[in-house]
Amino acid sequence: MIELRNVSKIYSQNNKILDNINLCIGNSGMIAITGKNGCGKTTLLNIIGGVDTCTNGSIYIDNHKLEHQNIDDYRKNYVSFIFQDYNLINELNVYENIILCLKINNLKVNENDIDELLDKLKLNNLKLRKVNQLSSGQKQRVAIARALVKKPKIILADEPTCNLDYKNANNIMELLKNISNEIPVLIVTHDDNIINYADKIIELKDKTIKHDSIIIAENNNHDEIYNKNNKKINFKTKLFISRKLLLYKPYRLIPPVLMISFSIIFLLLSLTIKNYSIVNDSIKNNIKYNIKLYEIKKYKLNNNNKELVMLNETDKKEFTNDNLNLYNVYNLNENHSIVKFFKINMDDPFELIRIKKDLYTFFPNTIDIVECDTNEIKEEIIGNYPNNNNEILISNYLVDYFIKNGVSLYDSTEVFVPKNYNDMLNKKIYFGDNNYAIISGIIKYNLSDFEELKNIYQNSPKNNQDYLFYKSYILNSLVNNLYNKIFVNSSFISSLNKPFLTNLDNRNIYSIKLNDKSINYKPSLLNEEIEYFNGKEWVTTNELNDNEAIISTAFLYELINNDKNYYDKISSYLESTGKNDVSEGEKNFFLENYYSNKLIGNNIELSINNKLINKDIKIIGVTSSYIYTNDFNVYISNNVIMPYQEKYSTLKSFVFFEKDIKKRKDLLKKYDLDDTYNIRSIFTDDLESIYIIVKRFNNFTNVCAIIFTILSLLIIINYTMDSYSKKKNTIGILMSLGINKKEINMILLFESIILSVFTILFSSILYYFISEYILKFYFNFGHLVSNPFNLTLYNIIIISIFTFISFFISFTIIMKKNNKSNITDIIYNR
Numbered sequence: 009m010i011e012l013r014n015v016s017k018i019y020s021q022n023n024k025i026l027d028n029i030n031l032c033i034g035n036s037g038m039i040a041i042t043g044k045n046g047c048g049k050t051t052l053l054n055i056i057g058g059v060d061t062c063t064n065g066s067i068y069i070d071n072h073k074l075e076h077q078n079i080d081d082y083r084k085n086y087v088s089f090i091f092q093d094y095n096l097i098n099e100l101n102v103y104e105n106i107i108l109c110l111k112i113n114n115l116k117v118n119e120n121d122i123d124e125l126l127d128k129l130k131l132n133n134l135k136l137r138k139v140n141q142l143s144s145g146q147k148q149r150v151a152i153a154r155a156l157v158k159k160p161k162i163i164l165a166d167e168p169t170c171n172l173d174y175k176n177a178n179n180i181m182e183l184l185k186n187i188s189n190e191i192p193v194l195i196v197t198h199d200d201n202i203i204n205y206a207d208k209i210i211e212l213k214d215k216t217i218k219h220d221s222i223i224i225a226e227n228n229n230h231d232e233i234y235n236k237n238n239k240k241i242n243f244k245t246k247l248f249i250s251r252k253l254l255l256y257k258p259y260r261l262i263p264p265v266l267m268i269s270f271s272i273i274f275l276l277l278s279l280t281i282k283n284y285s286i287v288n289d290s291i292k293n294n295i296k297y298n299i300k301l302y303e304i305k306k307y308k309l310n311n312n313n314k315e316l317v318m319l320n321e322t323d324k325k326e327f328t329n330d331n332l333n334l335y336n337v338y339n340l341n342e343n344h345s346i347v348k349f350f351k352i353n354m355d356d357p358f359e360l361i362r363i364k365k366d367l368y369t370f371f372p373n374t375i376d377i378v379e380c381d382t383n384e385i386k387e388e389i390i391g392n393y394p395n396n397n398n399e400i401l402i403s404n405y406l407v408d409y410f411i412k413n414g415v416s417l418y419d420s421t422e423v424f425v426p427k428n429y430n431d432m433l434n435k436k437i438y439f440g441d442n443n444y445a446i447i448s449g450i451i452k453y454n455l456s457d458f459e460e461l462k463n464i465y466q467n468s469p470k471n472n473q474d475y476l477f478y479k480s481y482i483l484n485s486l487v488n489n490l491y492n493k494i495f496v497n498s499s500f501i502s503s504l505n506k507p508f509l510t511n512l513d514n515r516n517i518y519s520i521k522l523n524d525k526s527i528n529y530k531p532s533l534l535n536e537e538i539e540y541f542n543g544k545e546w547v548t549t550n551e552l553n554d555n556e557a558i559i560s561t562a563f564l565y566e567l568i569n570n571d572k573n574y575y576d577k578i579s580s581y582l583e584s585t586g587k588n589d590v591s592e593g594e595k596n597f598f599l600e601n602y603y604s605n606k607l608i609g610n611n612i613e614l615s616i617n618n619k620l621i622n623k624d625i626k627i628i629g630v631t632s633s634y635i636y637t638n639d640f641n642v643y644i645s646n647n648v649i650m651p652y653q654e655k656y657s658t659l660k661s662f663v664f665f666e667k668d669i670k671k672r673k674d675l676l677k678k679y680d681l682d683d684t685y686n687i688r689s690i691f692t693d694d695l696e697s698i699y700i701i702v703k704r705f706n707n708f709t710n711v712c713a714i715i716f717t718i719l720s721l722l723i724i725i726n727y728t729m730d731s732y733s734k735k736k737n738t739i740g741i742l743m744s745l746g747i748n749k750k751e752i753n754m755i756l757l758f759e760s761i762i763l764s765v766f767t768i769l770f771s772s773i774l775y776y777f778i779s780e781y782i783l784k785f786y787f788n789f790g791h792l793v794s795n796p797f798n799l800t801l802y803n804i805i806i807i808s809i810f811t812f813i814s815f816f817i818s819f820t821i822i823m824k825k826n827n828k829s830n831i832t833d834i835i836y837n838r
Contacts, residue, residue: 009034010056010162010192015065017051025051027215029065033162038188040203041196043212049196050092050166052212056194057164058083059744059831084113084746088155090165094147095741095835096139099256102150103135109158111245112746122157129153129183145176152183163187165195169202181205241751249742250758253735261763264720264727268814269771271720272807274713276775279803281706284796286695287680291673292794293691300386302672303337303688304662304679319659326685327662330675334662335380337493338501340439376493376660379500384665391433391449394496397503399448400439401495407432407450418444451495493663501657516652520559520642521613522627529642531649538643540629543608547629551645555622557612558629558643614644616652695793702796721814728760728818732825739826740835753823760815768811772804 010033017026025048033039033056041049054060055067058079067074074082088109089095096105106125107117126132129149139147148168155163165184169177178201184193185205195202203209211218254261293299304327306317324334377400382393385401394401407429414423418436426432429450439445519528537550540558552558608630613623625644666672679687681696732739739752747755779797826834 009070011068011071012056013066013068015055015062015067017048017055017060018063024215026055026062026212029217031210031217033192033194035161036188036190036192037207038185038193038195038205039208039210040206041194041210041212042198042203045198047212048215049212053164053166053194053196054832056162057087057089057744059089059835061830080746080748082746083744085158086161088158088160088163089744090148090151090155090163090168091744091835092167092170094151095737095744096147096150096154097252097738097741098138098140099252099738100139101135102131102137102139102142104252105139105150106153106157108249109154109745111248112241112742113158114242114245115158125153125157144171145173145180148172148176148180152180156187161191163191163193165193167196169197169199177201241747246751246755246758250755250762253738253755254759254762260727260731264723265763265767265770267716267723268720268767268811269774271713271716272768272771272811273775273778274709274716275807275810276771276799276803277709277797278706278713279806280779280797280799281702281709283800283803284699284702285680286692286699287676289695289794290676290689290691294672294676294689295669299689299691300665300667301690302664302666302675304334304664305660305686305688306684307686308684316660319661321659323685324662330678332664332666333381333384334664335378335384336501336659337661337663338377338379338657339375339660340377340657377500377657378493378495378663379498380495380663380665381498385451385495386665387454388452389449390429390452391447394448394500396446396448397497397500398444398446399496400445400500401449401451402447403493404429404450404452517617518642519615519618520557521615522607522610526615531652532641532643533646533649534643535646538631540631542629552628552643554645554647555625556628556645557614557625558631559607559612559627560631560641614648622648698793698796717810721817724814725818725821728815728822732756732822736834740831740833743831744835749827752826756822756826757819760819761812764808764811764815768804768808771807772799775799 012029012031015026015029015031016024018024029052041052043049051060055062058074061076061079069082069086097108100108103122107122110117123132126135129152131146131149131153134142134146134150139150142150148171152168163184168184169180172180177199181202184195187193188207195206197203306319306323307314308317309315327334385393389401390404391401407426410424410432411426411428414425415432416438417424418438424435426435429452432447432450435447436444437447517528518531519526534550534552537548538558539546539548541547549558608627610627611623612625612627614621614625631641631643666675675687676689679685681692681699686692742755743749743752776799779795779799783797784795
């Protein structure tokens with residue numbers, strides 16, 4: 009029995025719908041609730057059914073007051089609704105709509121009972137039909153079947169026949185009339201034909217009940233049915249509902265899934281690139297090719313670019329604890345250029361290098377001179393290790409080049425083309441412009457170890473300049489880092505008889521300050537006699553004191569630009585002397601009559617690289633250079649300027665030989681490319697080129713990841729809100745069937761989780777395809793490099809967290825909105 013005591017419903021201060029309703033409903037019979045439109049019939053029905061709450065008053069179920077905490081169980085176990093608009097769930101078919109009440113109540117689905125019910129309602133041939141494919145009469149019968157299947161204690165029907173024709177309406181009423189013999193059936197109607205079926209009529213007028221016969225077949229023997237089956241919906245049912253809601257109209261999933269997938273892909277690119285380490289590739293290749301020779305270089309960071317720094321002996325202290333036998337590697341300088349082997353017999357050497365397919369036709373750009381012990385060279389040596397200071401040990405790679413192209417010997421004007429390795433022993437080859445070295449031996453490297461790399465280059469396109477990364481870099485690395493090295497004894501560098509050059513280092517900036525005016529100049533070493541004017545006469549000298557300087561005429565001419573009387577005076581001078589040589593005449597006049605007495609004897613300040621060297625250097629004379637040139641020479645004592653002379657040799661790096669594989673790994677990890685000191689193998693240059701390219705690409709992926717992440721979050725929130733709006737009626741129906749808000753939130757959460765998992769799987773598969781078949785092809789990483797974009801478990805975990813958080817944010821917004829809404833607002837989309 010259901011009893012309403014003093015029930016009122018007020019929507020706002022001036023909008024009272026029901027006022028002091030008292031009603032008692034027995035355990036069977038059909039009750040018709042009538043009244044004019046807007047009198048509160050549906051509101052009364054909703055309050056009785058627990059989908060709406062009264063403002064004042066109480067409801068008693070079998071003499072027990074219906075409390076708020078029991079209202080969900082009451083809807084789930086005690087009542088069934090037949091809505092005016094059917095309120096079937098479009099995401100489910102006929103069969104699923106009907107059995108949903110059983111699943112919600114954790115009741116077993118008896119297929120025989122379901123088939124019997126479908127047959128009774130003439131729905132057995134519509135079992136798997138989508139509800140949006142049904143007629144109005146069929147939908148109403150499905151709604152009745154859903155209401156009956158859980159065997160409720162009361163049925164509430166709101167205008168159950170308003171959308172039906174006369175015949176179908178009578179059939180429905182006959183069915184409900186039969187049901188009312190066992191349980192009470194409340195029908196809201198204004199149809200006189202339906203009223204004729206009623207055992208009792210309740211008329212609402214002036215916000216209250218006009219007539220009520222109060223009790224029909226009262227029976228108080230029911231248990232607390234509404235509170236008996238209060239178990240939560242099981243996980244399987246929640247997952248079933250979530251899946252059905254999610255996959256209804258799946259095309260709506262495409263925009264959010266694609267957008268967040270692109271976000272994940274760019275996020276993965278950023279993560280994989282960030283975590284990419286060329287150390288691992290270096291270790292892998294060094295072990296594969298059994299490389300024992302390693303080089304140590306020193307760098308400094310300059311505007312985010314690495315700049316090679318020349319070493320000195322004190323740098324070896326940094327490696328004291330590593331127990332390494334370090335050997336010096338030098339470059340020799342001549343006229344501001346590093347010494348090279350001469351390329352000869354080439355009409356176009358650059359074209360030759362570009363089109364040749366053989367590994368051994370590459371020619372080294374620079375020579376690394378390595379001072380090391382004989383016992384470190386484990387390869388076979390043809391000839392002898394250098395014993396004398398002018399002897400060198402070279403690679404068979406260089407000799408292969410000579411055999412193919414010839415070489416210019418120091419003591420011959422003819423091109424020498426050796427037939428074999430022995431032909432090159434004891435030959436003198438150019439070592440700079442005017443020096444030579446004797447080849448005492450040839451290292452016979454086993455080039456077959458690198459046959460794979462050779463084949464890769466042979467199969468690569470001729471025109472590589474369009475490629476972001478060239479496969480041929482691998483071969484250049486081999487040439488520049490292994491076959492390009494020559495070996496000498498430990499006194500080779502120190503025994504050189506003279507420097508290779510007489511000029512100063514042109515990388516320095518030299519300037520002098522005279523009469524508060526600073527001018528950059530070209531310094532000159534005083535290695536021969538020069539003529540200069542000392543203020544009285546022309547004299548010569550080949551040496552200067554440390555506080556003396558001679559400056560050029562051109563330098564002084566720079567100081568007379570603002571002298572307006574100069575050209576008038578020079579014209580008068582030329583006329584008086586009758587000289588036709590303007591330049592010579594102007595020079596002599598300038599020196600002897602006009603400026604020498606003002607400048608000679610003055611002091612200048614000397615600076616190198618903006619650092620003051622000496623401020624008390626006196627000008628003792630002016631040279632006779634042509635004044636219109638830009639040759640601003642300044643002669644200063646060699647003792648002052650020699651410390652800034654370019655060195656004939658620079659300590660470029662250290663090398664060491666290491667057999668132990670574990671120690672190699674540890675050293676490569678300890679001194680990686682981000683440290684001041686790098687330990688490098690023959691593959692490092694190649695791998696570093698890839699690393700730089702990938703890092704630049706990472707700048708693009710980082711920006712895209714941020715943009716797509718923001719857009720995807722907005723799209724996910726928009727999609728979720730739109731999806732919730734479209735599913736709002738469905739959510740209201742589920743709640744009317746007894747699912748509480750917490751369980752609705754769990755269903756929505758499961759929906760977000762399912763979509764998240766699908767998105768992660770889809771984006772991971774798409775990323776794998778992009779990384780393996782697009783990026784790998786585009787960047788052409790080559791044989792030595794593992795794909796920097798490979799997926800790792802760590803990265804998958806990161807993107808999973810990102811995806812779940814994105815969907816959880818949108819779910820939280822919906823959950824808060826859902827918790828604030830009541831069932832009637834949700835059902836009727838208010």
